[in-house]
Amino acid sequence: MATAQYIKKDGIIIIGAGLCGSLLGIRLAQRGYEVHIYESRPDMRKAKIDGGRSINLALSDRGIKALELIGMQHVVERDGIPLYGRMIHPAEGEATYMPYSGRSGEAIHSISRGGLNKSLLEETEKYPNIHLYFNQRCVDVNFDEHNIRFENGKGGEQYTLECERILATDGAGSAVRRAMMRHTTEKRFNFSQDFLTHGYKELSIPAADEKGNFRIEKNALHIWPRGTQMLIALPNLGGSFTVTLFQDFEGPDGFNALNTPEKIHSFFDKYYPSAKANMPDLVNDFLTNPSANLGTIKCYPWQINHFSLLMGDAAHAIVPFYGQGMNCAFEDVCVLDDLMDQNGDNWVEIFDRFQENRKPDGDAIADLAVDNFYEMRTSTTSLLFQRKKALETKMEQAGLPYFSKYALVTFRPDLKYREALVRGRLQDDFLLEYCKTVTDINQVDYVQLQADVEAYIKTALQKSEIY
Numbered sequence: 001m002a003t004a005q006y007i008k009k010d011g012i013i014i015i016g017a018g019l020c021g022s023l024l025g026i027r028l029a030q031r032g033y034e035v036h037i038y039e040s041r042p043d044m045r046k047a048k049i050d051g052g053r054s055i056n057l058a059l060s061d062r063g064i065k066a067l068e069l070i071g072m073q074h075v076v077e078r079d080g081i082p083l084y085g086r087m088i089h090p091a092e093g094e095a096t097y098m099p100y101s102g103r104s105g106e107a108i109h110s111i112s113r114g115g116l117n118k119s120l121l122e123e124t125e126k127y128p129n130i131h132l133y134f135n136q137r138c139v140d141v142n143f144d145e146h147n148i149r150f151e152n153g154k155g156g157e158q159y160t161l162e163c164e165r166i167l168a169t170d171g172a173g174s175a176v177r178r179a180m181m182r183h184t185t186e187k188r189f190n191f192s193q194d195f196l197t198h199g200y201k202e203l204s205i206p207a208a209d210e211k212g213n214f215r216i217e218k219n220a221l222h223i224w225p226r227g228t229q230m231l232i233a234l235p236n237l238g239g240s241f242t243v244t245l246f247q248d249f250e251g252p253d254g255f256n257a258l259n260t261p262e263k264i265h266s267f268f269d270k271y272y273p274s275a276k277a278n279m280p281d282l283v284n285d286f287l288t289n290p291s292a293n294l295g296t297i298k299c300y301p302w303q304i305n306h307f308s309l310l311m312g313d314a315a316h317a318i319v320p321f322y323g324q325g326m327n328c329a330f331e332d333v334c335v336l337d338d339l340m341d342q343n344g345d346n347w348v349e350i351f352d353r354f355q356e357n358r359k360p361d362g363d364a365i366a367d368l369a370v371d372n373f374y375e376m377r378t379s380t381t382s383l384l385f386q387r388k389k390a391l392e393t394k395m396e397q398a399g400l401p402y403f404s405k406y407a408l409v410t411f412r413p414d415l416k417y418r419e420a421l422v423r424g425r426l427q428d429d430f431l432l433e434y435c436k437t438v439t440d441i442n443q444v445d446y447v448q449l450q451a452d453v454e455a456y457i458k459t460a461l462q463k464s465e466i467y
């Protein structure tokens with residue numbers, strides 16, 4: 001093993017140059033730190049992204065706030081496609097459009113995951129104090145002696161680096177978190193991993209023509225809800241859509257059973273004929289692309305010995321149904337940045353405050369994301385849900401200070417996720433009960449309704465200790 005090298009006192013090691021790590025690196029460099037980012041994969045500025053597939057994500061206000069922090073908000077308009085609502089494709093009948101909000105201009109943005117990561121890495125080139133090391137996999141961390149072991153290339157030589165502190169943004173399968181677990185007895189490290197029985201598979205709808213026209217509505221997130229499963233589609237620049245099937249692994253229609261072209265055809269003919277009509281590469285995509293797991297990872301503490309801190313998916317990996325994983329990881333950087341404003345170079349305070357402040361929000365968005373799984377695959381087709389949504393849209397259109405649960409999570413970066421969860425769930429409880437008594441939503445006095453919702457929330461909060 002090569003001798004340990006020492007990273008200078010004002011240097012910080014970031015593990016993982018994914019979405020969170022590269023944005024974090026830029027912010028720390030802007031604050032004057034020497035930043036060393038170690039990434040296990042090859043440099044995506046040179047290598048092909050996602051094996052040639054187009055994988056996109058929904059970027060929303062919390063993520064945009066972090067991009068603004070580092071001066072990269074221009075990528076939203078340049079590389080994103082605004083989505084103003086959901087297009088629901090029922091099993092029978094016409095598709096219906098549900099706006100995300102009654103206020104004009106509130107949208108989420110479909111953006112290429114690899115493209116965004118690449119843009120962030122390109123941005124690092126502006127900072128001479130950012131040093132990137134690719135094909136370097138973190139394999140262990142010694143929290144007492146403040147050093148990290150890396151492997152140079154797959155199966156390559158291992159070496160050790162000493163440093164003052166590391167920020168671990170190495171994703172849901174975090175090696176740093178695994179090393180923290182090995183420290184478990186002394187530090188009482190808690191860890192839970194909850195898989196859904198469902199997994200996901202990425203498929204595609206190609207562009208309508210060479211001019212890059214779209215085959216289905218461009219500015220909407222398409223959902224084909226089918227009770228125990230669903231299909232969604234988000235647009236890409238160039239006219240294609242990334243389609244994701246969320247389905248159980250087991251059972252007669254499960255991923256494991258859909259293993260021949262005939263079975264895939266008959267499954268899509270049965271559940272998703274309107275989508276299938278636009279998926280000429282369906283069978284090849286289905287048989288070639290992997291079916292991947294979906295799960296929630298919670299852990300605590302997020303820091304050990306004020307030497308290493310988990311951020312992004314390494315600290316809180318969530319299921320993708322609120323489109324918030326990356327947004328939450330980006331927001332982590334804003335929270336850390338605020339703490340640096342308040343505490344200067346006092347990293348003991350910064351690490352402690354970060355985990356205390358942020359853990360309830362990580363848990364909240366994890367729980368909200370699971371809620372939304374059930375809402376998207378079933379409730380979007382229920383009449384009660386549709387009536388509630390229509391009422392909420394009317395209140396928002398009327399200019400009232402009302403935000404649906406979705407809007408609180410997605411368009412209110414000034415609110416913590418935990419506050420959005422508490423308020424959003426109370427609003428939903430009230431409105432779902434109220435909707436059972438409403439026959440014509442046009443007869444509703446929205447000003448009064450909004451006041452009643454507020455009063456209900458106030459009473460509920462006074463009665464309980466949920467805040």
Ligand SMILES: Cc1cc2nc3c(=O)[nH]c(=O)nc-3n(C[C@H](O)[C@H](O)[C@H](O)COP(=O)(O)OP(=O)(O)OC[C@H]3O[C@@H](n4cnc5c(N)ncnc54)[C@H](O)[C@@H]3O)c2cc1C
Pocket residue numbers: 015016017018019020021038039040041056057058059136137138139169170171172173174175176200244311312313314320322323324325326327328329
């Ligand atoms: C199907 C799906 C859809 C999603 N849709 C959305 C969405 O619409 N909106 C949204 O906000 N989020 C979405 N997400 C979540 C989002 O992808 C993640 O939350 C986000 O990528 C987290 O960023 P990160 O930087 O923490 O982790 P990652 O992006 O996973 O980056 C981790 C980096 O660390 C590197 N690394 C890993 N191990 C090591 C090691 N040992 N040593 C060195 N480097 C290492 C990896 O190569 C990678 O580059 C979705 C996720 C999935 C699975």
